[in-house]
Amino acid sequence: MAVIEGPEHRYRYVNAAFRALPMASAPQLGDRLAEGVPGLVDGLDEVRRTSRPARVSDLTVTGADGRIHVWDVDCAPLSGSGSAHGVLITMHDVSAKAAALKQTEGLLREVNHRVKNSLQLVSSLLTLQALSAKDPELRRQFQEACGRTGTIAQVHQRLYQSQTYSEVAFGAYLRDLCRELGGSAAAAGRTIAVEADDVDLPADTVIPLALVVNELVSNAVKYAYPEGHPGEVAVGFHVQPDGRKSLTVADHGGGLPEGYDVARADTLGMKVVRAFTSQLKGKFRAEPNVPGTRFVVDLPA
Secondary structure, three states, X not given: OEEEEOOOOEEEEEOHHHHOOOOOOOOOOXXXXXXXXXXXXXXXXXXXXXXXXXXXXXXXXXXXXXXXXXXXXXXXXXXXXXXXXXXXXXXXXXXXXXXXXXXXXXXXXXHHHXXXXXHHHHHXXXXXXXXXXXXXXXXXXXXHHHHHHHHHHHHHHHHHHOOOOOEEEHHHHHHHHHHHHHHHHHHHOEEEEEEEOXXXXXXXXXXXHHHHHHHHHHHHXXXXXXXXXXXXXXXXXXXXXXXXEEEEEEEOOOOOOOOOOOOOOOOHHHHHHHHHHHHOOOEEXXXXXXXXXXXXXXXXX
């Protein structure tokens, strides 16, 4: 603990533990707070300006021994006549917690890397199985399974590259996913356009949402337009001010067959979309796009 006074951040009081800190340089009364700790200095200035408590988390300081020390600092105003003439700072050593967190993040990074590699292996095996199948329908089913596996592998690749290891920048991921789907769509004369808000989503939301996108886009590429006719598939992901989210996949094709009900459709693709939408506690619907069809997945805040 220490008491700092004035805009020059001079020590008014320091306890024995504070004198031992590498940043304190064994202060004597009247010495100024050591330079080179801008995060703490900014926190002190904020408390003096607002007369309100503030916290500086994960303050990193290199000690004289070369070791990295991590601290959480609570700054409380010492007020008089309506203004803070001094600040009481209490520093908590969280170096051990920070080291454990770094080790955990490293393990999570390695896990995501290994999961991605394993899924890519599964995808390769499915591809080989598809190539060896003589029945065209069986070959198509293996190829679709390969695509679904690859979609999940991409999420783990994103987690491996992410700084948080638990969340994915979904807008960027969605654009990359549709770019890959666009490779096969181009052979049928289709293009895929994406408009997506940049928002971080947890992995357990991204994976089912990505599989929904994979199914809806693949279906639109294959069935929305007559064979030999070009067309665009528009994918959108937007976040409302209240936190609700909506995913849309739209086309300007011939529309759904009369009487087609997405809630009762028994194709595997529609079953996958309904199952994962339900897992996300969302609602799935189809509506006219005049011309064409728009599929909508509404997700709660």
